Amino acid sequence: MRTDRIAEPWGTRTPYGPGEPWPARQDVHLAEGLTPDDVDRWVQTASVLHSNGDAYDVAVRDGRVVGVRGRPGDRVNRGRLGPKDLFGWQATASPDRLTTPLVRRGGRLVEATWGEAMDLVVTRMRALLEEQGPSAIGFYTSGQLFLEEYYTLAVLARGGIGTAHLDGNTRLCTATAGEALKESFGCDGQPGTYTDVDHADAIALYGHNVAETQTVLWARMLDRLAGPDAPALLCVDPRLTPVARAATVHLAPRPGTNVALMNGLLHGLIERGYVDGSYVEAHTVGFEALERCVAAYPVERVAGICDVPAERLDAAVELLGTCERLLSTVLQGFYQSHQATAASVQVNNVHLLRGMLGRPGCGVLQMNGQPTAQNTRETGANGDLSGFRNWANEQHVADLARVWNVEPSTIPHHGPPTHAMQMFRCAEQGTLRLLWISATNPAVSLPELARIRSILASEQLLVVAQDIFLTETAALADVVLPAATQTEKTGAFTNADRTVHLSEQAVEPPGQARSDLAIFVDLARRLDLRDKDGGPLVHWETPEQAFDAWKECTRGRPCDYTGLTYDLLRGPSGVQWPCPEGTTVGVERLYADGVFPTATDECETFGRDLVTGAAVERPEYEALNPAGRAVIRAAEYVPSREWPDAEWPLQLVTGRTVYHFHTRTKTARAPQLQAAAPDVWMELSPTDAAARGIDEGDLAEVETARGRVRARVRVGGVRAGVVFVPFHYGYWDRDDDPEHPDHERAANELTPTAWDAASKQPIFKTAAARVRLIERGDGRPAPAPTTAASAPVRPGVAPTTGGASARSDELLEVAP
Amino acid sequence: MRLTAVTAGLARDERALAAHLRDLSARHPDDPEVHLLALDLADWSDHHADELAPWVDGAPPSPAPPVEPAAPQDADPGLALLADLRAVHAHARDVVLAWELVGVTAQALHDDRLLAVQQRSHEDALRQVRWLVTTAKQAAPQTLVT
Numbered sequence: 001m002r003t004d005r006i007a008e009p010w011g012t013r014t015p016y017g018p019g020e021p022w023p024a025r026q027d028v029h030l031a032e033g034l035t036p037d038d039v040d041r042w043v044q045t046a047s048v049l050h051s052n053g054d055a056y057d058v059a060v061r062d063g064r065v066v067g068v069r070g071r072p073g074d075r076v077n078r079g080r081l082g083p084k085d086l087f088g089w090q091a092t093a094s095p096d097r098l099t100t101p102l103v104r105r106g107g108r109l110v111e112a113t114w115g116e117a118m119d120l121v122v123t124r125m126r127a128l129l130e131e132q133g134p135s136a137i138g139f140y141t142s143g144q145l146f147l148e149e150y151y152t153l154a155v156l157a158r159g160g161i162g163t164a165h166l167d168g169n170t171r172l173c174t175a176t177a178g179e180a181l182k183e184s185f186g187c188d189g190q191p192g193t194y195t196d197v198d199h200a201d202a203i204a205l206y207g208h209n210v211a212e213t214q215t216v217l218w219a220r221m222l223d224r225l226a227g228p229d230a231p232a233l234l235c236v237d238p239r240l241t242p243v244a245r246a247a248t249v250h251l252a253p254r255p256g257t258n259v260a261l262m263n264g265l266l267h268g269l270i271e272r273g274y275v276d277g278s279y280v281e282a283h284t285v286g287f288e289a290l291e292r293c294v295a296a297y298p299v300e301r302v303a304g305i306c307d308v309p310a311e312r313l314d315a316a317v318e319l320l321g322t323c324e325r326l327l328s329t330v331l332q333g334f335y336q337s338h339q340a341t342a343a344s345v346q347v348n349n350v351h352l353l354r355g356m357l358g359r360p361g362c363g364v365l366q367m368n369g370q371p372t373a374q375n376t377r378e379t380g381a382n383g384d385l386s387g388f389r390n391w392a393n394e395q396h397v398a399d400l401a402r403v404w405n406v407e408p409s410t411i412p413h414h415g416p417p418t419h420a421m422q423m424f425r426c427a428e429q430g431t432l433r434l435l436w437i438s439a440t441n442p443a444v445s446l447p448e449l450a451r452i453r454s455i456l457a458s459e460q461l462l463v464v465a466q467d468i469f470l471t472e473t474a475a476l477a478d479v480v481l482p483a484a485t486q487t488e489k490t491g492a493f494t495n496a497d498r499t500v501h502l503s504e505q506a507v508e509p510p511g512q513a514r515s516d517l518a519i520f521v522d523l524a525r526r527l528d529l530r531d532k533d534g535g536p537l538v539h540w541e542t543p544e545q546a547f548d549a550w551k552e553c554t555r556g557r558p559c560d561y562t563g564l565t566y567d568l569l570r571g572p573s574g575v576q577w578p579c580p581e582g583t584t585v586g587v588e589r590l591y592a593d594g595v596f597p598t599a600t601d602e603c604e605t606f607g608r609d610l611v612t613g614a615a616v617e618r619p620e621y622e623a624l625n626p627a628g629r630a631v632i633r634a635a636e637y638v639p640s641r642e643w644p645d646a647e648w649p650l651q652l653v654t655g656r657t658v659y660h661f662h663t664r665t666k667t668a669r670a671p672q673l674q675a676a677a678p679d680v681w682m683e684l685s686p687t688d689a690a691a692r693g694i695d696e697g698d699l700a701e702v703e704t705a706r707g708r709v710r711a712r713v714r715v716g717g718v719r720a721g722v723v724f725v726p727f728h729y730g731y732w733d734r735d736d737d738p739e740h741p742d743h744e745r746a747a748n749e750l751t752p753t754a755w756d757a758a759s760k761q762p763i764f765k766t767a768a769a770r771v772r773l774i775e776r777g778d779g780r781p782a783p784a785p786t787t788a789a790s791a792p793v794r795p796g797v798a799p800t801t802g803g804a805s806a807r808s809d810e811l812l813e814v815a816p
Numbered sequence: 817m818r819l820t821a822v823t824a825g826l827a828r829d830e831r832a833l834a835a836h837l838r839d840l841s842a843r844h845p846d847d848p849e850v851h852l853l854a855l856d857l858a859d860w861s862d863h864h865a866d867e868l869a870p871w872v873d874g875a876p877p878s879p880a881p882p883v884e885p886a887a888p889q890d891a892d893p894g895l896a897l898l899a900d901l902r903a904v905h906a907h908a909r910d911v912v913l914a915w916e917l918v919g920v921t922a923q924a925l926h927d928d929r930l931l932a933v934q935q936r937s938h939e940d941a942l943r944q945v946r947w948l949v950t951t952a953k954q955a956a957p958q959t960l961v962t
Contacts, residue, residue, distance in 0.1 A: 135961050164957070415954055422954075425847065429894060431962040612853060614946035615953075641852050753848045 001810045005029070006676045006802025009083050009658050009787055010211070010219045012810050015227035019199055019360075022220055026079035029086040029808040030059060030067030039066065043506035044571065046076075046493065048144060048486045049084035049661040051368040052214040053495020055574055056081055058089060058487050060506050065089050065487050072814045073572035076194060076499050079814060082215030084661055084673065086808050089487070091669035092507075097468055098482035099511025109470075109480060114512060114522075117479050121434075122526045124462050128433055129161070134412070138165030138423045138432045141381050142439035143173060143370025144662075146491025146503065148546035149516040150372075150381035151553070152538055153438070156520060158380065159404040160529030160537045164412040165432060167383050168376035169440040171420040172762060173369025176335035178377045178384070179759035180344035180366050182605045183633050184352070186598030186626065187388050187558045188377055191351075191590045192327060192363015193497045193576070197221055199361030202323030204234040206347055207258070207333015208367060211242035212658035212788050214496075218242070234319050236261065237333055238653060239683070239724060240717025241789040249315045252719040253306035255651045256338040256766040260637035262346030264302030265317055267294040269353055274321030279355030283594040285624060286632035290349060293634035305637065320350060325361025332369060332655065337765040341758035342610040342635035352630050358592035365496060370662070372493040378559050379550065383417040383760070387557040388604045391416060392618065395601060403553050405531035416615070419760035421753070424452065427461050436464040438516060439483065443472035444663040444730035447751035447762045448706050450743070466519060469665050472730045483516050484509035490543040491517065492569060498576045498586070500561070502569035517543055555581075558597055558604075591630075598626035610635040613757030640766045642752060648768035650688065650723045652704060654747040655765075658788050660728040668733055672806045680709065680729040680745050681784040683716040684771065686793055688723070696792060697777030704769045707749030712782035714790055723771055724790075725750070727764070819921055823871040826914045830868070833911055833944075834861035836904050844897055850951060854904075857944050861911075864937040871930060894959035898952060905948040912941045 003011055005027075014023040030036070042057035055074035059067040068089055072079030101117035102109040112120075128136040139157050141150065150168075157166040170178075178188045185191065197203065197220045211218040224231055225246060235247035236258075244250040253261045269275060270291055280287050299317075303310040320326065328351065334343045348364055356362035368374055380386035386403075389396035391413040401408040418426070424446070426432035446452045456463055456476040465477035474480045488509040494500045509515070514522075524538035531537050540546045544566050554561045554577075563579035563586075576586030597603060606621035608614060610633055624631070644651055659676040660667040667673045682702055684694065694700055696715045701708050702723050709725060718724050727747040734745065743749055750769065755762045781797040784790040837858035844850045891899075915938040922930040 132962055135958055414957055418958075421848075426958055428846075431894070431958050609943055609946065612857070612943055612947040612950075613849070614943060614950040638856055641855060754852060755848065757849070757853060 001812065002807045003810050004802045004806045005083050005086050005808045006659070006672055006800060006806040007787065009215050010222055011080065012812070013226045014223050014812065016223055017228040018201065022078050022198055022223065024072035024078040024814050026070050026072045026811040026814040027081040027086065027808060028067070028069040028811065032805065034061070034066055042069065043487070043504050044071070045486060045503035046501035046574070047085050048371045049088045049666065050082065050214055051371055051373060051496050052076065052216050053371070053497070053499050053501060053574065054081055054085060054216050055501055056085060058506050063507055065092060065507055071572065075573050076495060076497070077216045080216045080219055083659060084667060087670040087672040087806070088661070088666055090671070091666035092485055092487060094669045096470070097510045097513065098470060098480065099513055100482060101512070102480040104478045117481060118522060118526055121464055121479055122523070124434055125527065132433070134161050134163035135165070135431065136433045137161055137163050138418070138426070138434070139436045139438070140420055140423060140440065140442065141166070141168045141376065143168055143170045143368070143373035143376050144439045145372060145516050146489070146493050146543070147372065147375040147379060147550060148491045148543045149520060150375050150379040151386065151550045152517060152520040152524070152546055154380040154386050155404060156524045156529055156538055158411050159406050160524060160527065162410050162412055164415070165418045165423050165426070166381060167418065167420040167423060168373070168381050169420065169442070169445060170370060170373040170376040170382050171760060172445060173332070174335070174373040174377065175382070175761040176340040176344050176756060176759040177330070177366035177368060178382070179341045180348060183341065183345050183607050183610070183631065183758070184348035185591065185596045185630055186603040188604060189388070189558050189590055190365055190497055191357050192365050193588050194220065195588065196327040196361050196363035197224060200231045200325045200327040201361065202232045202234065202319055202326045204320065204326065204328045205243050206236045206328065206330045207335070207337065208329045208331035209237060209239070209241040209243060209333070209655070209789055210329065212656055213331060213369070214367070215658060232319050232323065234316055238719045238722050239789045249312060249319055251308050251312055251316060253308050255653055255722060256640040257306045257637065258334055258337055258343035259339045259346065259635055260297060260302050260305040261308070262343055263294045263297035263637060264299060264313055265320060266290065266346060266349060266353065267297045268299060268313065268317030269321050269350065270294065272317065272321055275353045276355030279594070280353060284352050284630045284632050285626050286634070290632045290634040293636060320354070325359070326351065326354060326356045327361060327363050327365070329365040329367055331367040333765065335761055336763060338640040338763055339635070339638065340756035340761050345610060345633050345635070349632050352632055358589050358594065363589060368496040371495070374494040374496060374498070378494070383419050384604070385411070385413070387553045388559055390604050390606070392606055393601065404537065405533060405535070406537070407532055421755050421760060421762060424455055427455050427458070430460050433460060434462045434464070436466070437473060437477070438466040441471040441473045441663040441665060441730070443476060444746050444748065445727070447748055447764065448753045449746055449748045450707060451753060466516065468513070470732070471663065471665055472732055481519055482511065482513040483519065484513050488513070489515035489517065492547060494577065499574040500564060500569060500577060501574040502566055517546060595628045596626070596630045598631060599628055607631070607633070608758045610758050611638060642766060642768045644721070644768050648704065648770050650769045650771060651721060652702065652750055652767040652769040653722055653724050653765045654727040654751060655724060657726050657728065657785055657790065659785060660726070662728065663730050664728045672802045676800050676802065677783065677785050679783040680711045680726060680747070681714050681782040681790070682709070682711045682771070683714045683718045683724040683784070683790055685718050685720040685722070686715055687720045688771070689713060689715045692771060692773055694773050695777065696794065696797065697779065697781045698773055699775040699777065700771050701774050702750065702769055702771045704750040704767050706752065708744055709747060709749055710744045710774060712777065714782040714784040715793055716790055717793055723769055819925070820871060820873060822914065822917055822921070823868050826911070826918060827865040827868040827872050829911050829914060830861040830865040833907050834858040834865070836907050837861065840900050840904050843900060847897060850897065853947065857947065860940050860944065864940065867933045867937060894955065897955055898959060901948055901952040901955070905945065905952065908941065908945045908948060912938065912945055915941050
């Protein structure tokens with residue numbers, strides 16, 4: 001069957017019933033005019049343009065990637081692919097790839113050799129180490145590299161240089177997932193799994209527009225909805241997403257009120273006796289404090305705070321309280337909003353109260369935003385220590401020092417590792433003086449871009465950008481290092497349900513581009529980083545050697561990889577961790593026995609006050625004494641400091657579309673994806689549009705205290721009082737003078753420098769804003785896709801299609 | 817009863833702590849965590865003072881005393897932040913102790929209403945102190961090694 005997969009992002013339905021295996025469907029897309037007979041070989045990989053971890057093979061012909069096909073035997077996608085995977089591979093061969101190092105001379109970036117570029121950076125690093133010490137040096141990495149690369153970076157930064165300044169852009173997408181899991185269960189790691197979709201009789205999605213962020217996971221849910229005994233769906237989202245349209249109960253709360261909403265739902269569950277008392281008694285601590293806290297959130301009060309009808313709240317409580325197998329998922333609507341961790345932890349609490357963990361259909365998925373974000377967290381390339389170790393636990397630090405063969409004092413653990421937003425603050429103050437940025441684009445993705453640009457452009461900061469294209473960030477850097485991408489290198493990575501996939505090199509990188517692993521290994525060599533016996537600290541070179549080193553770091557840890565090998569990962573399917581030595585299949589669901597890694601010597605954190613972010617010190621944690629029981633943590637609702645008023649009457653929410661990833665570095669270079677969502681837009685409700693005399697397609701300006709963005713208006717299904725702007729669009733592909741861009745396109749011109757107190761994740765979904773009409777449209781609609789959450793409310797807008805070049809094969813009769 | 821001397825003094829101290837926290841916020845607009853959370857925590861202190869009203873009979877509404885800056889405005893912003901956090905911390909610790917005195921007195925008087933107020937407010941005051949400790953410890957190394 002040939003399907004236009006731009007017009008139909010989720011493809012053809014393959015309905016199935018509860019407890020049945022999800023039928024396979026193999027999706028294939030090859031370059032125009034090619035058939036499978038033209039393919040020289042197929043090389044395995046998995047998705048790097050979203051976090052679902054869909055397994056697929058790339059087709060190679062004459063040394064070039066010419067297409068993709070899903071892997072039907074894989075547990076994650078059973079052969080399916082989303083639009084970004086079907087078409088995104090074309091970006092890799094773009095003619096504007098970075099192919100040689102660049103260094104800034106006389107204000108301009110000019111070509112240099114690898115030796116020149118690395119010498120420049122290493123000389124500066126040595127001088128800074130001499131003059132100030134490790135606190136002068138920071139690394140800001142990604143959620144898009146491979147496990148081996150993050151681990152190597154973590155070892156060289158924390159064990160070699162000894163800096164506390166290492167974080168990933170995972171801070172923007174999954175910091176709250178990690179923090180929420182740690183707060184409730186003692187350690188990062190998803191309790192649930194995607195196969196819970198196959199068994200659930202209720203699925204609750206909190207701020208999770210899965211239809212656009214993980215299309216194949218949504219296809220799985222759609223197939224359950226189309227089959228017998230379909231699950232009930234609860235959707236919490238201020239936009240009329242495809243999930244909201246399919247939902248049994250849709251709650252569209254006012255942005256910034258998620259904690260009030262969750263406390264109201266928990267209040268309802270307790271009041272109506274929907275609590276599994278024996279589970280709570282045996283497997284949790286903290287219930288009484290929660291009961292006291294949520295007593296202040298009766299339905300009528302919550303309905304007022306959140307502006308949600310009381311009867312819908314009642315219906316949501318009934319749905320959550322009467323189901324037998326509940327799967328919950330959480331994403332950016334909670335993570336990037338006010339009180340992010342506090343709200344996400346309450347989702348965990350629903351499961352603890354209902355005793356719904358560790359059984360088929362009973363799971364929590366605190367989702368990831370980026371493809372390899374799980375590895376950033378596991379390896380400690382974010383604000384954690386490698387292998388889910390607790391920086392505040394001397395034994396954990398000593399154990400990590402043993403693995404690395406360094407003195408424990410080398411590893412900075414005097415306080416929490418510096419989070420990304422704080423790193424930029426240190427750079428702003430001039431105490432962080434060299435920032436090495438890999439595979440991320442803060443000049444478009446961080447909040448308050450005018451401030452970020454001025455920090456990156458500052459004379460007092462040396463910026464290194466390691467990337468595959470000259471992004472807005474690389475254009476501001478002092479040294480640019482050309483990197484290889486996905487199909488040009490080898491490595492493993494792990495998705496949100498702990499499934500590890502191997503991605504093998506299929507083609508050569510362009511020009512002098514090198515794998516991120518090779519670049520980090522080279523840095524460690526040039527800095528001559530040594531262990532305490534004088535041996536090389538980074539004692540590996542190849543990806544497989546790095547993987548083996550990582551396995552040792554995880555031995556006996558909750559994320560145990562020691563049973564995994566590259567050979568095992570060659571298929572037919574990815575394998576979940578934990579997978580201890582001697583096993584080969586991994587553990588599908590964590591905490592099936594109701595025992596959690598919360599013992600004082602086991603836990604990854606002693607926790608934080610969810611409202612203030614204050615660290616819980618070890619003695620307080622010992623007094624709580626969870627000792628293997630999950631921790632129910634309560635939090636009161638605190639109104640956001642940035643609240644609408646007469647001057648700024650609207651709330652700005654930024655977000656995503658199904659056709660783009662992050663700052664469009666790759667997806668804008670795939671013609672089908674770019675054509676489907678070619679430019680920025682803003683969404684207004686019919687009420688707010690009419691109040692401003694604005695129609696579909698008119699040019700308007702949205703403004704906050706930080707900046708302004710001009711965009712065509714889509715009159716859509718967003719709740720009244722909210723303006724939505726996708727955050728993907730920056731400046732590199734603008735027609736105007738690239739030297740003097742107007743800086744009125746990127747959504748993050750508008751967002752505040754503010755973050756969640758517990759997870760330190762920036763707040764992208766609660767800013768006060770105003771909108772005004774700039775210019776009437778010419779009758780053409782806004783450049784917003786019609787297929788998903790940005791669908792127009794009124795007829796007359798031509799549907800988004802991909803035409804001939806977007807047609808892809810869907811093979812429904814396929815052997816796994 | 818001399819309890820009202822303590823409760824009235826505590827209500828005044830909470831108002832003063834609120835003012836101190838707002839001053840901390842105003843002095844550090846570029847440190848978002850300090851700037852925003854200090855305002856939330858100031859609201860807590862005002863709320864605590866309000867809750868004490870029934871035990872502050874006849875005492876006039878207490879105006880917040882002027883706040884003395886801990887460090888001159890033109891000092892290094894990192895050092896100024898640490899100095900300000902320490903000053904507010906000393907203030908907040910003192911409020912914690914005052915709540916403990918109110919707590920034991922409320923127990924001795926079998927005043928359950930006051931005890932309920934005390935328990936909530938004392939816990940909040942401890943959380944304020946913990947936040948000040950965490951924030952100062954987080955800021956210190958980077959500020960002091962450079």
